[in-house]
Structure formats: structure tokens, C-alpha cells
Amino acid sequence: MNVHEYQAKEVWKSFGIPVPPGEVATTAAEVEAIARKLGGQVVVKAQVHSGGRGKAGGVKLAANPAEAREKAEKILGMEIQGLRVNKVLVAPALDIAHEYYLGIVLDRKAQLPLIMISREGGIDIEEVARTNPAALVKFHFDPTVGLRPFEARRLALAIEPKPEVAFQIAAILQKLAVAFCKSDATLAEINPLIKTPAGEVLALDAKLNVDDNGLFRQKTIEAMRDLTAEHQEDREAREVGLSYIKLEGEIGCVVNGAGLAMATMDLVKFFGGQPANFLDIGGSSDPKKVVTAIRIITRDPKVRAILFNIFGGITRCDDVARGLIQAVAETGVKLPIVIRLTGTNEAEARELLKSQPGLTPAESMDEAVKKAVELAQA
Amino acid sequence: MSILIDQKTKVVVQGITGRDGSFHAKAMKAYGTRVVAGVTPGKGGQSLEGIPIFDSMSEAVERTGADTSVIYVPPPFAADAILEAAYSGIQLVVAVTEGVPTLDMVPVLRELANLGTRLIGPNCPGLISPGKSKVGIMPADIHRPGPVGVVSRSGTLTYEMVYQLSRHDIGQSTCIGIGGDPLIGTNFIDALDLFQNDPETQAVVMIGEIGGTAEEEAARFIRERMSKPVVAFIAGQTAPPGKRMGHAGAIISGGSGTAAEKIKALEEAGIPVARIPSEAGPLIRKALGL
Numbered sequence: 001m002n003v004h005e006y007q008a009k010e011v012w013k014s015f016g017i018p019v020p021p022g023e024v025a026t027t028a029a030e031v032e033a034i035a036r037k038l039g040g041q042v043v044v045k046a047q048v049h050s051g052g053r054g055k056a057g058g059v060k061l062a063a064n065p066a067e068a069r070e071k072a073e074k075i076l077g078m079e080i081q082g083l084r085v086n087k088v089l090v091a092p093a094l095d096i097a098h099e100y101y102l103g104i105v106l107d108r109k110a111q112l113p114l115i116m117i118s119r120e121g122g123i124d125i126e127e128v129a130r131t132n133p134a135a136l137v138k139f140h141f142d143p144t145v146g147l148r149p150f151e152a153r154r155l156a157l158a159i160e161p162k163p164e165v166a167f168q169i170a171a172i173l174q175k176l177a178v179a180f181c182k183s184d185a186t187l188a189e190i191n192p193l194i195k196t197p198a199g200e201v202l203a204l205d206a207k208l209n210v211d212d213n214g215l216f217r218q219k220t221i222e223a224m225r226d227l228t229a230e231h232q233e234d235r236e237a238r239e240v241g242l243s244y245i246k247l248e249g250e251i252g253c254v255v256n257g258a259g260l261a262m263a264t265m266d267l268v269k270f271f272g273g274q275p276a277n278f279l280d281i282g283g284s285s286d287p288k289k290v291v292t293a294i295r296i297i298t299r300d301p302k303v304r305a306i307l308f309n310i311f312g313g314i315t316r317c318d319d320v321a322r323g324l325i326q327a328v329a330e331t332g333v334k335l336p337i338v339i340r341l342t343g344t345n346e347a348e349a350r351e352l353l354k355s356q357p358g359l360t361p362a363e364s365m366d367e368a369v370k371k372a373v374e375l376a377q378a
Numbered sequence: 379m380s381i382l383i384d385q386k387t388k389v390v391v392q393g394i395t396g397r398d399g400s401f402h403a404k405a406m407k408a409y410g411t412r413v414v415a416g417v418t419p420g421k422g423g424q425s426l427e428g429i430p431i432f433d434s435m436s437e438a439v440e441r442t443g444a445d446t447s448v449i450y451v452p453p454p455f456a457a458d459a460i461l462e463a464a465y466s467g468i469q470l471v472v473a474v475t476e477g478v479p480t481l482d483m484v485p486v487l488r489e490l491a492n493l494g495t496r497l498i499g500p501n502c503p504g505l506i507s508p509g510k511s512k513v514g515i516m517p518a519d520i521h522r523p524g525p526v527g528v529v530s531r532s533g534t535l536t537y538e539m540v541y542q543l544s545r546h547d548i549g550q551s552t553c554i555g556i557g558g559d560p561l562i563g564t565n566f567i568d569a570l571d572l573f574q575n576d577p578e579t580q581a582v583v584m585i586g587e588i589g590g591t592a593e594e595e596a597a598r599f600i601r602e603r604m605s606k607p608v609v610a611f612i613a614g615q616t617a618p619p620g621k622r623m624g625h626a627g628a629i630i631s632g633g634s635g636t637a638a639e640k641i642k643a644l645e646e647a648g649i650p651v652a653r654i655p656s657e658a659g660p661l662i663r664k665a666l667g668l
Binding site: 106108111112143181184211213214216245247259260263265267269270275311342344365366 | 483618
């Protein structure tokens with residue numbers, strides 16, 4: 001799960017990481033009022049779950065409250081990578097003497113959290129990793145021990161020679177390591193961490209991605225979920241426990257299991273079609289999931305055929321068949337449907353679907369995909 | 379032979395009184411697996427179709443001599459269940475549970491390494507040595523005993539591949555689902571090494587998918603250390619980039635993780651890659667000289 005910058009900054013604050021003041025607004029009038037309260041030059045920042053906000057024109061400086069209002073009118077309602085901007089963060093525009101990068105990710109190879117910091121911040125860190133890897137200082141830490149103070153100091157001194165500044169960075173890094181572990185994060189990033197001309201170090205930005213599997217014990221973060229920042233189909237899918245990713249093709253796919261779902265998409269392409277989506281109905285076999293899947297897929301006007309590829313294990317084929325019958329009745333779907341069911345309760349499923357019109361059965365995955373591609377092109 | 383489990387394997391089911399645990403305990407027993415005990419704290423003294431239930435793993439191991447455990451407990455308790463198994467002397471722990479918080483696994487994997495306990499999973503279908511023993515949740519009837527080892531990060535895609543192999547009359551020595559989570563106990567290389575050293579296994583099918591660099595590392599291992607033929611399949615060639623990988627996550631892997639890069643690494647190591655699942659059967663037949 002992603003949270004917005006302003007929410008990640010609340011998390012930083014709760015762990016004692018210094019962040020500049022700022023408030024969130026949803027209207028231009030609110031932005032003006034916040035700018036007046038803050039005084040001086042402000043920055044208006046789009047709050048969307050997307051990178052490249054600055055490049056897309058979603059981050060603007062304003063010299064006074066009236067200008068802040070003008071800039072907010074432009075940013076609110078704009079789309080960045082297909083996501084509508086509904087909220088902006090208004091913060092004082094600080095003078096910056098230097099920008100650093102601090103990040104922590106989970107390194108699956110080392111099976112430990114990995115700290116990455118750099119003297120070069122405020123820019124695309126992947127670019128730094130590519131062009132100047134020596135500028136990136138890396139360190140693994142054990143979350144049961146945490147990042148030790150001397151380790152934090154040593155790391156900070158590697159990117160900032162002045163001890164009075166480096167020790168501020170070290171303290172922030174240690175707190176970021178605690179925040180990472182306590183928040184079940186998969187990514188915690190401050191880019192940039194800035195030094196002001198007065199020598200004060202602050203987190204000017206905040207990015208936090210949280211492990212979905214940890215959300216059951218992250219109630220504060222779960223409550224930060226912004227339903228308006230999600231696509232409608234993503235929200236519907238999540239609410240019934242489907243994993244769904246929209247693609248651009250014409251064949252809607254309904255599959256159980258992520259690996260089989262990916263392999264099905266690949267096969268659609270192999271046989272000359274294009275998948276309209278990735279969709280995994282998951283391990284359990286609640287008919288409601290199938291109904292929701294059909295509803296989401298049929299909303300996409302590009303879809304010309306629907307392909308079911310089910311290999312029953314924990315998922316029972318007869319449950320999928322029941323969901324399909326219910327979905328056809330509820331949505332009145334007219335698109336051709338190809339269905340391949342193998343595994344647990346396969347015979348019962350066939351029996352259920354025998355009298356259902358408009359279905360094209362298939363014996364194998366290859367046959368099912370070929371038929372779906374043919375029907376979509378007919 | 380087979381790897382990790384056979385007819386002698388004595389299994390204890392952790393979370394045996396839950397919905398999935400009881401269902402699969404019965405299914406494993408019906409397949410012929412020696413399910414000797416179940417554990418659910420607070421349900422000690424009860425039994426499930428003749429399988430005695432204990433309050434703790436140490437009691438279950440002491441009383442039954444179990445050497446393997448399979449875990450169906452809910453995600454918040456899974457890490458503790460894995461460690462309980464390891465500290466009671468279990469050699470092989472199979473964690474089926476899906477949804478274990480990733481950071482819970484960091485200390486668990488370090489402790490297991492110190493104890494010398496092998497973990498399969500979490501978030502995996504388990505493993506089966508056809509005709510001998512099944513420890514997990516896979517549909518048993520699609521498997522046939524035979525000479526091919528199967529190792530996979532996926533669940534249902536593994537069933538599909540096994541189904542294709544069996545339809546081509548190619549049986550399996552052992553099929554292992556290593557799990558789809560970022561942090562897992564047994565990786566491709568561990569499983570490949572076991573297959574290389576198993577006299578019964580003559581060839582291996584490896585099923586990978588996008589994300590991480592495990593397949594690239596496996597490719598290097600196969601080229602340098604394996605004499606047995608391996609056939610691979612990689613899922614996710616049409617997966618859109620950047621959907622799950624965080625910004626900085628791409629850095630550690632050096633921008634890798636795509637299906638195309640994995641296929642390239644495998645092919646450069648001389649490993650045939652099936653373009654589609656139904657090609658795996660014919661490729662394995664060829665590798666076996668059939």
C-alpha cells in the first residue's frame with residue numbers, strides 16, 4: 001500500500017524525524033488561506049500515488065497567497081499518470097544549501113533491510129545508481145538489533161564531512177530505520193533530505209510503501225488509505241480480494257493464481273491476441289469474486305472476449321462455475337466467454353455449465369486461449 | 379528416491395483444527411502421507427480422524443517422532459509457528475500460509491540458518507513425491523511417479539506444468555513450490571542442488587516468474603554445477619513494468635527482474651526455455667532422450 005507524501009510526513013513526525021510545517025488542502029480557497037497563515041513564499045505539491053510529480057507540473061512555487069491560489073487551481077483536478085489530483089500539500093518554500101538522499105528498501109537477496117544514502121539528493125536516484133554508483137553508500141542492518149548509533153554516524157559521515165551536520169543526518173537515519181521496521185515498510189525514502197543555510201537538516205519529501213501483509217497490525221497506516229486516489233476498478237477488486245491490473249488488450253482474463261494468470265496473459269500474446277488485464281481470483285472460491293471480476297472486465301469497452309482459465313486446487317471449479325452463472329445473470333454480459341476448468345470438482349462444474357448458453361468450453365489452456373483469440377477477432 | 383520427503387517422512391500438521399489445516403490433513407493422509415500428529419494450542423488431547431492433537435510442537439515431536447511439519451496457521455502467528463517447529467527439532471518446515479508479513483521473516487530466516495532447519499515457503503503449495511508422500515495443498519491426482527524434478531515459485535502454474543508433464547507420460551520425482559513471497563526459506567539453487575544429488579531425478583523443470591534475480595542466479599548455478607538437464611519456463615512476459623517494484627527496489631536488482639532478462643540469462647547458460655507451458659513436456663522428453 002502507498003500513502004501520500006503528507007501522510008508519510010506524519011509517520012516521520014511520529015518517529016521524531018524533523019519535517020517542515022505544511023497543511024493539506026482540497027480547494028484553491030483553502031490553499032490561499034494556508035499560504036496566508038504560513039506567510040512568505042510557499043510550494044504547492046500535488047498529492048498523488050505517482051512519481052515524477054514535479055516533471056508533470058504538479059509541484060509549483062508561489063510568491064504570495066493569491067499566486068498560491070492560482071497555482072492550486074491549475075494543479076487540483078489535473079491528471080498525473082492517469083490519476084486525478086484531489087489534494088495538495090502547501091508548505092513554506094525553504095532555502096536549500098544542500099540536498100541528500102536517504103532510502104531503505106528490503107533486499108530480497110540478502111534477506112535484510114538495505115540502507116542506501118547519497119550526498120546527491122533531490123534527483124532521480126536510479127540515475128545516480130546507474131551513472132555514479134560510488135555516490136551511493138549501502139549498508140544492511142538487522143531489524144532485531146536496529147541501526148546502531150555508531151553505524152548511523154559512520155554512514156552519515158560518508159556523505160557529509162561536517163560533523164555537526166552529519167550527526168543530525170545520523171539521528172534521522174536511525175529514526176528512519178525504526179520507522180521502516182515499525183511500519184512494516186517495503187520502502188522508506190527521503191528525497192531530498194535538505195540542509196538549510198542555517199545548517200538545519202529536514203525531510204523535505206517523504207515516500208513510504210507498506211507491505212500489504214503487515215496492514216493487519218498497521219491500523220494508523222491502513223486508515224490513511226485514500227479511496228479517491230485509487231482507480232474505481234482497483235478499489236472494487238481489492239475489496240473482494242482480487243488482484244487486478246488493467247492492460248490495453250481485447251481479451252479479458254479470469255485466472256486463479258498469480259503465476260498461472262501471468263502465463264495465461266503471455267499465451268494470449270503468443271497466439272496473436274492482447275490481454276486486457278491481469279486478474280487473479282486467489283485461492284478461495286467465493287462466487288462473489290467471479291461476479292466482481294466479470295463486472296470490472298465488461299466495463300472496459302475494448303474487451304471483445306472473456307477467457308476463464310481455472311486450475312482447481314484450493315479453488316473449487318464448481319464454485320467458479322456458480323459465480324459465472326450468477327455473473328451472467330447479474331451483468332447480462334453478451335461477450336463470448338471461453339472457459340477452461342481442470343482440477344478440484346471439475347465434473348460438477350461441467351454439469352452446472354452444461355445448460356448455460358453462450359459459453360465455449362475448452363479442454364486445455366492452449367485450446368482455450370486460441371478460441372478466445374479467434375472469438376475476439378471475429 | 380526423491381528429495382526431502384518420502385514414504386518414511388513423519389508429518390505433524392500445525393493448525394490442524396483450522397478450516398484449511400483439517401481439510402488438508404485429511405487429504406494428505408488419504409494420499410498415504412504419514413500424518414502422525416497435529417498441533418493447535420488449547421486443543422491438546424483431541425484427535426482428527428485418528429490423528430492425535432497436541433498443545434505444543436515439542437510434545438508432538440517427543441511423542442510421535444515427527445521430523446517434518448506443515449503450517450496452516452493464520453499469518454499473524456506463522457512466524458512463531460515456524461520457530462516453534464524449528465526449536466522442537468523438526469528438520470523440514472513447510473509453511474503454506476499466505477500473507478506472512480515480510481519483516482517477520484527476516485529474523486526467522488536467520489534463526490533457522492543457525493539451527494540448520496530447512497524451510498519451504500511461506501506462501502507455497504508445499505511439496506509432493508508422487509506415490510510416496512504429499513506435504514502441502516496440491517491436487518494429488520495430476521502427479522505421476524517418475525524421473526523429473528519440478529521446482530517453482532508459483533502454485534497453480536506448477537499444477538498446470540505437472541499436468542502437462544503427466545499428459546506426456548513424464549512422471550515426477552519430487553515437485554516443490556518454493557513460494558511467491560520476497561523472503562523464502564528454500565530458493566531455486568537449494569532445490570536444484572538437491573535434485574542434482576538425487577539419483578532418481580534425471581532432469582528438472584524450473585518455473586520462474588518476474589521480479590528479483592533468483593532465476594539469473596539459478597542459471598549461473600545450473601551452468602557451473604549441474605550435470606542434469608534443466609528446462610525452464612518464465613511467467614510474466616507481458617507483465618507491465620513497475621507495477622509492484624518500488625522506486626528504490628529497482629536499484630538493488632540493477633534494474634533487472636523482467637522476464638526477457640531472465641530468459642536471456644537462462645538461454646545464455648544453455649538452458650532450453652519453453653516459450654509456452656505446453657512446450658515444456660516435449661523439451662523434457664528431448665532432454666531425457668525419449
